Amino acid sequence: MILHVETVSWAQQSDTLASLRRTVFIEEQGVPEALEWDGLDAVATHFIAFDDGKVIGCTRLLANGHIGRMAVLSAWRRKGVGQALLNAVLDAARHKNMGWLYLNAQTHAAGFYARFGFQPVGAEFPDADIPHLRMELVMQQHTDMLNQQFAIAGKLEFVDAAAGLPVVEITTPHASARIAVQGAQVLEWQPSGQLPVLWVSRAAVYQPGKGVRGGVPVCWPWFGAGEAGKPAHGFVRTRMWEVRETGQGMADSVFIRFGMKDDESTRALWNYAFDLELIVTVGAALKMELVTRNKGATAFEINEGLHTYFHVGNIHQTQVLGLENTEYLDKVRDFACDTQIGAVSFNGETDRVYIDTITDCVIDDAKLNRKIRVAKSGSTSTVVWNPWTEKEKGFADMAAGEYQEMLCVETVNAGDARVTVAADTSHSMVAFIGLETGG
Secondary structure: OOEEEEEEOHHHHHHHHHHHHHHHHHHHOOOOHHHHOOOOHHHOEEEEEEEOOEEEEEEEEOOOOEEEEEEEOHHHOOOOHHHHHHHHHHHHHHHOOOOEEEEEEEHHHHHHHHOOOOEEEEEEEEEOOEEEEEEEEEOOOHHHHHHHHHOEOOOEEEEEEEOOEEEEEEEOOOEEEEEEOEOOEEEEEEEOOOOOOEOEOOOOOOOOOOOOOEOEOEEEOOOOOOOOOOOOOEOOOOOEOEEEEEEEOHHHOEEEEEEEEOOHHHHHHOOOOEEEEEEEEEOOOEEEEEEEEEOOOOOEEEOEEEOOEEEOOOHHHEEEEOOOOOEEEEHHHOOEEEEOOOOEOOOOOEEEEEEOOOOOEEEEEOOOOEEEEEEEEOOOEEEEEEOHHHHHHOOOOOOOOHHHHEEEEEEEEOOOOOEEEOOOOEEEEEEEEEEEEOO
16 A cells, blocks of 8 residues: 555545545445535645555545544545544644644544544543544643643743643732643632632542543533533533633733634533633632623523632631521432521531522631622622532542532523523623631
């Protein structure tokens, strides 16, 4: 076999590419024409594999890092054609200085892509009735590229927390913070001269495609357990987000804006067109704004949450103020409805959804002699959670006894508090966290 790969445009080779993909995807695999011809070919970079002049395979690369439409004729499979095509794509991505790549692999082919460093993200999903896995690869130059585009000298810098996991470190006169690009997950916020306000487990796993136990996972477009085969808390908390903007704000604050759009893998799980942003502002307070934009022609409903883990001195000496006389659903008691009498205190597993509440919550931490205020907007429910001893044992990424030093007070729209976002409109949910010491 005399194998080589050429880089071409759709304008140059549309007939050849279309014929090959029709053979493999439409005729052999039964993919509907409407799904195969998605309107993106004209703006993609295409790659064609030849054996002694005969076209035997192809794939394409979009500007957003999406690799797709990998097709190899049946007689040439398992002969290195896919490897040659993927190597050509990776070389092109390096020359284009692309920071990260992703693809939706047919599940049986996931091992092939894993050999090139791609990591699975989320659960298996159907696409054209064929099982797929989303897989991502962070390129070696990703962190350098982020710094070239978005760093702010002395204030904001990207570093690698682990291989393939860039983290932004922000320093201001008032506080410091760390935020993972994967999941747009705030990991740390620490006012100057104070102990950390957020909690991250000592056993947390820093790995592509895995959420970190602690900080502020973003839950969207559902909160809690997903439907059968769908990931808990939605699909955005384990994916790589796009960094869209960084800058300096008022009162010496620094902000970073992350974004994500729908694609084939999201639409297979939740079939709507969207643009999602998280804007994190670091200063004397921590502000997180989650903005949902409906880019489609019909309305959709969402649940959402900023699943915030707070560091406390001792859960036995901690209470939450601000939820007095508020109804809640108690998940520990099979969603029994009850009313909060007095402050929320803790003497066992606690998992409650407080409903119809827009008030501030204050975490009163007697051992650390401080109060953490959690204000919010665009949210009508609040979750209070601590796993306690037995539930903690079921989390491999949580060390023994750590339940005593953490507490979740979450800004959410959960359960029946669904938000309807009309076509071509947006919804914003904000959590605003401040620290009061002494007194």
